Amino acid sequence: MADHPSAYKVDPRGNLYLRYLHYIRVTKPLALLIENVPDSLNYGGHNVMGEIAELLEKDLGYRARYSLINSAFHGVPQMRDRVYLLAVHEEVDHEIHFPRAIKHMVLPSGYGGTRSVALKFVDLFGSDAFEEADHGTPDLPGPVTAKEAIGDLSPITLHLEGKLKKGAQRFQVPTAYPRQLGAISAYAKTMRTWAGFEAPEDGLRDHVIRYLPRDTDIFRAMPNGAEYPAAHATAVRLYEEHIQNREQRGGRRLTAGEKTMIFRTMVPPYPVGSFPNRWWKLKSDFPVRTLMAHIGKDTYSHIHYDGAQARVISVREAARLQSFPDGFTFCGTMNPAYRQIGNAVPPLMAKRLAETIMDSLRRACARPAVTRRVPVAAE
Structure with a gap:
């Protein structure tokens, strides 16, 4: 079913929101939050978030708002578009709106x-409940960059020294923070000192990477901001240089079979025209692209901006880019941890939304109670 272009339309996970609404109907919380991918606004031509907002308001007694928000405008070093829905019960008697941007940038x-x-189908359902996301104004600070997010973490060079082994990387050996030559960024300080999740005293145990020996030279040589076509071209160039140098040293032409074998060991096998953004090398002065659950399988979508380290990001760097504090512990080994990170709502984004909900509830509680007058019977 996964290979069929319309398989998602019959995927049973597509109606899980109905189970969630049943939970809301039974428990009647004062406030609620829903998060999903942008496709939930156009799910086979159907605006699911709009329908949820409509059902919450007409059937369940809630005031609902939903919006398509990019986390980069809220202090997360990642250009992550997600749909959020906030709702408060009518008993709260207070409107709820999404937080204003605290950062500003021009999205690619x-x-x-x-x-x-x-957004094509936003008008089909619940258009009154849709709220345009605030992108701030140029007088706001710029977004948190990749270097501000992970630049204070220790370099990883085990793979360059031949000390990194193939297999599951476990979180057993702590990695100390390096001695800083200057002040760390405000973002890095927040990640180290988040109340209740302060940095471990003995160091980070999940600052580990995948074993990718074929690609080390490609990671080193490809330009920052480059995607897979440029990475493939870089690999082909390195292959051609290797062939030329080997033939000059050996004093003979290599056979076609020898060249094919070397090509396979140096050049990634993926077609250049398919999934051009499969690979991407971070830009140090810019936020990163969306971290997805796929990083549980490979991390080519986030290659470290420092070519001298010639590697993909570590588990802890992925966590930093998702705004998990350094004291947060992930379950399992490397691949499950990557997947947990990619599936998560960025904690800083969640915090911004939670503050909005709490503000609405506090304002409602601060209002004087309304006294209902009981009519007096005529004598």
């Missing part, structure tokens, strides 16, 4: 197209 052109597709 590709994000505009993706957002337009997602």
Whole structure:
């Protein structure tokens, strides 16, 4: 079913929100939050979030708002578009709105197209409940960059020294923070000192990476901001240089079979035209792209910006880019931890939304109670 282009339309997970609404109907919370991918606004031509908002308001007694928000505008070093729905019960008697941006940037052109597709069906359901996301103004600080997010963590060079082994990486050996030559960024300080999740005294145990020996030279040589086509071209160039040097040293031409064998060991096998953004090398002065659950399988979508380290990001670096504090512990080994990170709502984004909900509840509680007058019977 996964290979069929319309398989998602019959995927039973597509109606899980009905179970959630049943839970709301039974428990009647004062406030609720829902998060999903942008495609939930255009799920086979159907605006699921709009329908949820409509059902919450008409059938369950809630005031609901939903919006397509990019986390980069809220202090997360990641350009992550997600749909959020907030609702408060009518008993709260207070409108709820999404938080204002605290950062400002101009999103890359590709994000505009993706957002337009997602918003195409917003008017079909619950258009009154949709709220345009605030992107701030140029006088706000710029977004948190990749270097601000992970630049204070220790370099990883075990793979360059031949000390990194193939297999599951377990979180057993702590990695100390390096001695800083200057002040760390405000973001890094927040990640180290988050109340209740302060940095471990003996160091980080999940600052580990995948074993990818074929790709080390590609990671080192490809330009920052480059995608898979550029990575493939870089690999082909390195292969051609290797062949030329080997033939010059050996004094003979290599056979076609020898060249094919070397090509397979140096050049990634993926077609250049398929999934061009499968690989991406971070830009140190810019937020990173969306971290997805797929990083549980490979991390080519987030190659470290420091070519001298020639590697993909570590588990802890992925956590930092998702805004998990350094004291947060992930279950299992490396791959499950990557997947947990990619599936999560960025904690800083969740905190911003939680503060909005709490503000609405506190304002409602601060209002004087309304006294209902009981009519007196005529004598």
